[in-house]
Amino acid sequence: MQIKQNRLRLKASIDVICLLTSQSCPLRGHNETNNSENQGNYLEFRKVLAAYNKDVSKVIQQAPYNAKYTTPSIQKEILHIISNKVRNYIRQEIGNSKFFIIVDEAQDESKTEQLDHVLRFVYKYETIRERFFFTLIIRVFDTTAATLKRELCSVLARHNLSVENSQGQGYDGSSNMRGEWNGLQALFLSDCPYAYHVHCFAHCLQLALVAASRDVRIIHQFFSNLTFIINFIVSSPKCVDQLQSVKSDEFKRLLSIGEIDSGRGANQMSSLKRAGDTRWGSHLYSIRSLMKIIDATMLVLEHITNDKSCNSSQRGDVDVALDLMISIDFVFIARLMEEILGIANVLCQSLQQKS
Structure with missing residues (x-):
């Protein structure tokens, strides 16, 4: 019975996190204490879910101290597991197909550099798909082409994606990305001579x-x-x-x-x-x-x-x-x-x- 209750409580937490992330909503609140009138989206949505299901309400209200599934570390762990499952699904879609690497950089509110990576490939029935694969958090002072290549290759290798299967690259116009001799596209081109760089025509x-x-x-x-x-x-x-x-x-x-x-x-x-x-x-x-x-x-x-x-x-x-x-x-x-x-x-x- 305890195992069944823990699973129901965990499933409710996972469903709330999936809903919030699919809608690009934040999970945390400014004040998540018991006396807070707004504990953040994650805790508040769990309350709403519990209000419409007495079984969920029971397992949430009677949750033991070590199995509440409300701490930030638990939320991050669930997100990490979900993201890995999504990447594994994308990896299955790619299979043995050739793929095109699309990379772009952006800074968040804390001025931290983020490197977004998208894979473009041909799926079944000759349909072209683009999948957001991962985001790298990198230091602003270390955005050299060699560092970017090392990090990208490391993530691709963890998912058994070989750089040699790359058939193209798409970056912006910055020198560290599309530089003719020392840019990221040149470093990838040395490993895979068919991975030609294409700057977005509309850009x-x-x-x-x-x-x-x-x-x-x-x-x-x-x-x-x-x-x-x-x-x-x-x-x-x-x-x-x-x-x-x-x-x-x-x-x-x-x-x-x-x-x-x-x-x-x-x-x-x-x-x-x-x-x-x-x-x-x-x-x-x-x-x-x-x-x-x-x-x-x-x-x-x-x-x-x-x-x-x-x-x-x-x-x-x-x-x-x-x-x-x-x-x-x-x-x-x-x-x-x-x-x-x-x-x-x-x-x-x-x-x-x-x-």
Whole structure:
């Protein structure tokens, strides 16, 4: 009976962890003591599960001190076991097939470097699959190509994946990844002469568009001004609330006179979007977001100029933003770049599907 209760308690814990991780939710809480009103997602979800099943409620409430399955170490152990099972399943899918290595680096909130590894391979019935395989936590000061290769090969070897079976590599444009002589792709290419490096075509297109725009002075100034206007609005919660209120009133007015139709997914509230040099199509979406609600944005800026609580610095920024938005050059270049980037976006979307 004790073994059966332990298994039910453990199964409830595993199910909660699987649910939270599949939804990308954190497990831990800020205060997990018994007196806490919110003990974190893991403990709170277990309570909800117990509330709908008396057997689960019984085994959780009567759990012995050494078998509660609530400590962080137990949660990490369960996650580790699940991740190993997922990797083993992916390894079975790959079988003896050739595979393509895709690697990218990113920093988390603690500025710790993380190396994400994806395997691309041909599965049954000639279907191409991409599987996220693992993440390496590495020190920022030790991201040399030799270190990255050693760590990647170590993980691949643990799952009986030979580097010689690699048929390609995909990295970003940093020198330690795609360097012709000492980059990671060159080191792998020395072990496997068929593992050619391919830089994502859509990423190359985006970087080429950004570089070309910076070489044209008026285009470079336009994007600088666009970033200034959007950052001024979105960095202020007060401005964002005013923008949403103005846009809502505009929707109500247009609906009352029959200019727009109501319905599911139609005329939804939109917000201003920042552009990023490495995010595909972000410049196009940034321009479209502003031009779509440019009247409401200008009205919000005019309200700020009449707000006596704003300081002189804020009023100065508003005056600059308004002068830019009503200028013919800004509006003309915005429409021109929206047209050009719209054409390039079709190519970008196609490249993402084929790369």
